[in-house]
Amino acid sequence: MSTIAERAAAPRTLPVPTAGGLTWRPWTREDAPALAELMHTIEQADGRDWFTSADEIDDLFGAPVFEPAADTLVGLDADGAMLAHARIERFPTDGVDLLRVFLSGGVHPTRRGEGIGTDLLAWATARARQALAASGTDARLAGLPARISAHIEDGDPAERRELLLAGGLEPVRYFANLRRDLSAPLPVVGLEPPLRLVPWSEALDDAARLARNDSFRDLWGSQPRTPEAWRAYRSAFAPEWSFLVVDDSVEYEGSDRERPGDETVPPGTPYVVGLHMAGRYEHDWESQGFRAGDTDLLGVRRAYRGRRIAAALLAHAMRRFADDGMEVAVLDVDTDNPTGAPALYAGLGYTKNDGSTMYAVEL
Structure with a gap:
């Protein structure tokens, strides 16, 4: 080649x-x-x-x-x-x-x-x-x-x-923007121990990054985030709407559990297996005509899929959005996502509002 x-x-x-x-x-x-x-x-x-x-x-x-x-x-x-x-x-x-x-x-x-x-x-x-x-x-x-x-x-x-x-450039991938009316009844999805939902915290931020890298490893076009890239673009980050799921039965052993190039997470850090990272784009609320809570990133480690972790994170986030006076929950999804995400979102009441197309030239 x-x-x-x-x-x-x-x-x-x-x-x-x-x-x-x-x-x-x-x-x-x-x-x-x-x-x-x-x-x-x-x-x-x-x-x-x-x-x-x-x-x-x-x-x-x-x-x-x-x-x-x-x-x-x-x-x-x-x-x-x-x-x-x-x-x-x-x-x-x-x-x-x-x-x-x-x-x-x-x-x-x-x-x-x-x-x-x-x-x-x-x-x-x-x-x-x-x-x-x-x-x-x-x-x-x-x-x-x-x-x-x-x-x-x-x-x-x-x-x-x-x-x-x-x-x-040619069209190569399609994405959907989804909305969920928060005035409609909200789901309740629980987790069974040893899984536990916790607030995002600075102490768990790098562990969340590593969970994101594993979660997105088989998604089209996704590449691992370095610590510097993970912490960039955070002007709209909403930590109060961001949550993690940890597995209390796993003692974190460091970077040998992750992709090469990742830095070691300190021993004793809870093992993050799912994450919901949210954004607060207040400058758009007037033009959109509603107050929105945005799910910027949702992921579950591959070994933990099928245990309703993503549903639990989204259900919890929607309730927090609503408690804070938001009227709509918003997220984007790759329409060919192989993890079943579109069906998950539909089951939780999300519907398509609009979408986008990626154009590309492959080299």
Whole structure:
């Protein structure tokens, strides 16, 4: 098999966008509020009722693999107003069997149709290829497959799909956004000892990460989270709505129980076998028309599936959401999830609201 450096076919220089007569520069952390305003305008024009916040943009600057000078662009007019943006998102490579780069970007609705989006996609794809090719300098990574991807929401303009197709990306995976009305009767699902549901805590955070890595090991496209990646992007994290299931019969022995590359969890730490990590996106409540509790991550170790752990976690979370005045519970799911998650959610009263598609080029 050829190396990723060969397969990426990275250009030596990046194609600088010329359409629209804009001036281009990388993002800075100080740009977060203005970038959020631009993204809000773009997302609203696309018919979305949820938006990217300035805090979420600021999160990017604390991510473990983020070089804004190389991986971002913002386009400004003669008055300095931001009218277009693009970035690539890279991921840590410890313990992975797939190299990934994610593309995102957008153009202000008043400047569409000028070719700016086409130029931005060309730049982002070329930059992604450079980043992947650079991975080939590590002998552990040189032979791994790679994916360049982007997401399209079901309600996005058709032109966006056409743009990705023209750029060589094809639809490869479908996701559903699910909602559950919390005014309807809520289920009660218990656990039998030695399983026990406990609140999330800082002391159990790394044990939860390792449980997540085992839980998602057989899910399409998923890769293990490093400690740095696990703790990134937490501006919306809701610890009061996050819960874990531990097995009191297991004495944790450390990283030899986990995938290579994971750090040792201190002896005596409860063995986490299931996790529910939640988000609180208050900036979306007005536009959505309801107060929502978001399940950002739900997982159960493979050896513990079939014991109603996920159902117990979700049922408990829904009750906590409702107790805190939330009206709706929200989560996303891969429609081809092999663990039976879609059937679990349907059985607990979740229904599809909308969805998205991942477009990708495989290398």
